[in-house]
Amino acid sequence: MQERRELFPHVIEMNYQARRRLGCSVYLVFDADEWILIDIGYEDTVEEIVELIRQMDFPLSNCKYIVATHADVDHVQGLKRARELLPSAVLCGHPEAAALLAKGERVMTYAEISAQKISIDMPSVKLDQKISEGDVLKVGNLELEVWHTPGHTNNQLSFRMGNLLFAGDNIYRDGCVGNIDAHHGSDIVDFIESLTRIRDSEVEWLLPSHGPVFRNDPELLTATIERLHGYSHMADFGTCAIDWPLMEEWESELVEGFDPESA
Ligand SMILES: [Zn+2]
Numbered sequence: 001m002q003e004r005r006e007l008f009p010h011v012i013e014m015n016y017q018a019r020r021r022l023g024c025s026v027y028l029v030f031d032a033d034e035w036i037l038i039d040i041g042y043e044d045t046v047e048e049i050v051e052l053i054r055q056m057d058f059p060l061s062n063c064k065y066i067v068a069t070h071a072d073v074d075h076v077q078g079l080k081r082a083r084e085l086l087p088s089a090v091l092c093g094h095p096e097a098a099a100l101l102a103k104g105e106r107v108m109t110y111a112e113i114s115a116q117k118i119s120i121d122m123p124s125v126k127l128d129q130k131i132s133e134g135d136v137l138k139v140g141n142l143e144l145e146v147w148h149t150p151g152h153t154n155n156q157l158s159f160r161m162g163n164l165l166f167a168g169d170n171i172y173r174d175g176c177v178g179n180i181d182a183h184h185g186s187d188i189v190d191f192i193e194s195l196t197r198i199r200d201s202e203v204e205w206l207l208p209s210h211g212p213v214f215r216n217d218p219e220l221l222t223a224t225i226e227r228l229h230g231y232s233h234m235a236d237f238g239t240c241a242i243d244w245p246l247m248e249e250w251e252s253e254l255v256e257g258f259d260p261e262s263a
Pocket of ligand 1: 024072074075169178209210
């Protein structure tokens, strides 16, 4: 049996477990004889991940859930293959994620970024259960509270378990956030709300979907929130911005006329 490298009691992360980078974070939460996965990653790492789980002596038939934090291809491409290897698992995610996954949607999931010649498989898969704000997932005696945390995308979920938050693509250790993109369903105002909720919560540790685990540090979160406030008034963020103050400045200049002397 392989040693179980728990990050926190009852929590294993498969990149940490493998001691190398496999892809997005894949969290295994276990208690009593049940276990679940939060995200599964790309299809080509599913078999290796399942093999690591088997080596840690988790009976494959006791996988209760595989949860999609959101429907981005790097988090969910392996769901279809995972269902074949872990047939007992109930696949679940936000209703909007379920809709994208059911049709194997390509643009909103980033399987297709034509301007960058990115075009990868996005196997369609039907989620068994739709979950959102207020739902609770039980794993043995543990409870994961489902938070709907839109911003990066409208189908982003986070999961609170005691003082831990599986935080998806809301924020990373360096204060960066999941990318903001109109074609992806991003919303900066929602994002600020989600980050404020996380910052002001009792949660002590953030377990992100990319990169290392970190503390819920109010200073880090506040700096990120302020940055996003800035974004919401900048042309850089196109239709994701709520306004652009330069337009008002220009309007008064159009009325008064341009004067090189005062420019
Ligand atoms: Zn991601």
